[in-house]
Amino acid sequence: MSGTDGQAFIAAIKPLVDAIGGELVGPGQAGEDDVVLAWAGAAVVAVRLPHLSDSLEHILADLERRHGRPLAELDRAAKQEVVRSLETRGAFAMRHGVETVASALGVSRFTVYNYLNRSTKC
Structure with a gap:
């Protein structure tokens, strides 16, 4: 695989990796929990997945970016x-x-549970 193909592959997967809060590392730097991705039979890049505890924080930050303001607002x-x-x-x-969600939204846990109960009834 040419370097150009490898860079195109990395550019193609980067939005997905960013969306899940992952990190791209070289295949030689991959740890046992990393996912090494190959293209045309050659290892191109490894994806270091976020810890589950970091995933929710990443999702909340993404939601704030999408809404253009803090979720509490x-x-x-x-x-x-x-x-x-x-x-x-x-x-x-x-x-x-x-x-964690209640804190980000600026509401109580009770309010979050009410929102959850309301969504199951609709």
């Missing part, structure tokens, strides 16, 4: 949509997920 309907989105992504299966 969103109106109630937008906060409910954020909670529904996070539920779909499994955020509340993580230990302290509700507390």
Whole structure:
């Protein structure tokens, strides 16, 4: 594989790696928990996946970027949509997920649970 092909492959996967909060490292620097990606039979790059505890923080930061302001400044309907989105992504299966989300939204845990209950009834 030419260097140009390898760079094109890396450029193609970078948005996905960024979206999951991963890090690109050289295949020779890959640890046992990293995922080495090959293209045309040659190892090109390794993806270092984030720790699960960092994933929720990364998702919340991405949501703030998408909304263009801190999540705590969103109106109630937008906060409910954020909670529904996070539920779909499994955020509340993580230990302290509700507390972390409540803090980011500037609401109580009780409010997050109410949003979750409301979304299952709709």
